[in-house]
Amino acid sequence: xxxxxxxxxxxxxxxxxxxxxxxxxxxxxxxxxxxxxxxxxxxxxxxxxxxxxxxxxxxxxxxxxxxxxxxxxxxxxxxxxxxxxxxxxxxxxxxxxxxxxxxxxxxxxxxxxxxxxxxxxxxxxxxxxxxxxxxxxxxxxxxxxxxxxxxxxxx
Numbered sequence: 001x002x003x004x005x006x007x008x009x010x011x012x013x014x015x016x017x018x019x020x021x022x023x024x025x026x027x028x029x030x031x032x033x034x035x036x037x038x039x040x041x042x043x044x045x046x047x048x049x050x051x052x053x054x055x056x057x058x059x060x061x062x063x064x065x066x067x068x069x070x071x072x073x074x075x076x077x078x079x080x081x082x083x084x085x086x087x088x089x090x091x092x093x094x095x096x097x098x099x100x101x102x103x104x105x106x107x108x109x110x111x112x113x114x115x116x117x118x119x120x121x122x123x124x125x126x127x128x129x130x131x132x133x134x135x136x137x138x139x140x141x142x143x144x145x146x147x148x149x150x151x152x153x154x155x
Contacts, residue, residue, distance in 0.1 A: 007150060024037070035057060041056070051108070059143075068147070071152060091112050107130055
């Protein structure tokens with residue numbers, strides 16, 4: 001489960017982009033009216049990961065032309081059976097910091113493993129972040145994402 005070495009932080013610039021609306025439950029075609037994050041919370045908590053301090057949605061950060069690659073995530077939860085609409089999924093998480101203007105908040109990179117997902121895929125230039133609610137964060141907002149290079153590599 002992740003590296004026991006101290007974090008080595010790297011900052012990458014990006015911008016907020018619209019997602020599918022599945023995590024928040026705001027998308028027109030989401031089968032999860034309350035949002036997938038809200039539905040997943042109790043399953044993650046039972047596996048030892050409490051995300052209740054985060055807004056029940058993801059912030060999608062486009063870091064293109066860079067892309068990210070998993071190296072050794074801090075925590076991976078396997079075979080989470082959070083819905084009966086599809087088979088169990090694997091999720092990985094890595095602590096991060098999101099910088100918006102002069103505000104810096106602690107968050108988690110949220111990575112549903114594509115090999116266990118059936119739909120709503122992200123490109124490898126989009127990083128999904130769980131964070132507290134940040135007012136005024138709209139598509140196009142420039143941000144910096146500070147990641148732990150011992151767990152995630154930016155290429």
